[in-house]
Amino acid sequence: MGRVNTKKINIGNITIGGENKVLIQSMCNIKTSNINDVIKQINDCTFYDASLMRVSVLDFEDAKAIKEIVKNIKIPLVADIHFNYKLAIEAIKNGAKKIRINPGNLTNLDELKEIIKCAKEYKVAIRIGINSGSLNKKYVGNDEPEYLNLVNSALDYIKIFEENEFFDIVVSLKSSNPIETFKAYTYFDSISNYPLHIGVTESGFDEVGIIRSVSALSPLLLNGIGDTIRISLSGDPIKEVITCKRLLHDLGLYPNYPTIICCPTCGRCQVDVKPLAKKILDYMEQNNIYKTVAVMGCVVNGIGEGKNADIGLAGGNGFFILFKNGQEIKKVSQEEAFDELIKYL
Ligand code: SF4
Incomplete structure (x- = not known):
């Protein structure tokens, strides 16, 4: 499909997909209930041109903190949810503009329907975030290549959302292996037009993480694949944002940069x-x-x-x-x- 042909999705005050430029995303590395520190970290990353920031929602204290955080930031907040569907609903009601859920640990159909109902009501996008370590259980331990298991896990999950008439979907297919990551996104892009958040998971620190991420992301971006990107690095998210800018600039996708x-x-x-x-x-x-x-x-x-x-x-x-x-x-x-x-x- 390629970047220009992906479906456009609104996330708060931004639009991803279609002919929109590739946007930079990062993630706070502070507990979300530390409201002031999280606000500062998000605003620091915004200064360096992060367009989306994700926060972990571990408990209801984190979910409720979102209400105060979103009042003090200029970019949409993404809530990262595992295990408990009620946290997804609480995060949405408190102002998250996108939630990331993981098919490996949110599988109950009735609970997913509750999330979908709430996301529709609040016009919130959902990222189906598949990681190699958290595949749909039916694909764990089979003989298929990892990239295929990542894609098939995503397709199974997407079907549930489509059957419930929810289409504001973003997909990520992250392996810690850059070649599997590259293959997963390339294959998925050939069969679907949902926008893609691209990245390599658990890529590591400093140049170790940068090389591993860039080895997968560069060919994807050059092939027109990827609507938002994250370069996951152990440590300060500002470094992730700056690294993303440098990569996009070197690939001609971020013209105004030193x-x-x-x-x-x-x-x-x-x-x-x-x-x-x-x-x-x-x-x-x-x-x-x-x-x-x-x-x-x-x-x-x-x-x-x-x-x-x-x-x-x-x-x-x-x-x-x-x-x-x-x-x-x-x-x-x-x-x-x-x-x-x-x-x-
Ligand atoms: S610019 Fe001069 S110092 Fe630098 S690598 Fe070339 S020859 Fe050596």
Whole structure:
């Protein structure tokens, strides 16, 4: 089907699916009843352009906290529900605009009908969130490939919703194995037009999680699959949001974003490239400066290789040359380099 052909779904004040751009989602890592901390975390992630934030709903205290949280945030809140259908209903009534439920642990038909009835009444979308660790029990332990079990679990569940005339469905099919994740989304996309939230589950921390997620998400996104994305990383959700932006930007799906070009350094390098490049990128990300900046280790190759940047620095022996369009502007000390470059941005 591809992204442009997926069904459009409204989630609060946003629309996903169809020709809408791929939106970034993350998840709070604080207990939801810690209302002020959750509000701050959601607003921090919103600053970095998260379009949806999910919170865990473990108990009624969490579900009731949603009422106060949604008054203080600008983006739709997604409630993550396991086991207890009453928590889903309470979350919806308190202002969640989408709920994520898991077919592995919410299976009672009458309970699902209660959730569907409430979601219809409050115009709330439902994500059918399949994970490799929580398949429909009938697919556990068979000889089929994992991706097929993920898809078949989703299809069985979707049928229940469709039979009850509920169609505001988003689907996720996350394995911790990136190849199975890629196959599951690709196959599902070929047979359904429900919008997809894409991600690799339990992908890990730092570059371990980033590489595992990106190895599955990049080919999916390049093939037009994925309406919302999450890069799950152990730790601060802001890092997830920034990583998603960088990935979407590199794939041409998020045009307005800073670009840093930075050489790997070699024996010619006599300056400290990495901390300066990182400081410049952080500054551009925090101040929404959508320029391309090159930070290169030496003038021998740096000025030429960085000529496509809007502005750049190339190192010498303890100094940098500030350059633009391949032409030298001035020589600056290592200490001055950041401030001088910022003036030209
Ligand atoms: S730009 Fe200079 S320092 Fe950097 S990798 Fe190339 S030759 Fe080495």
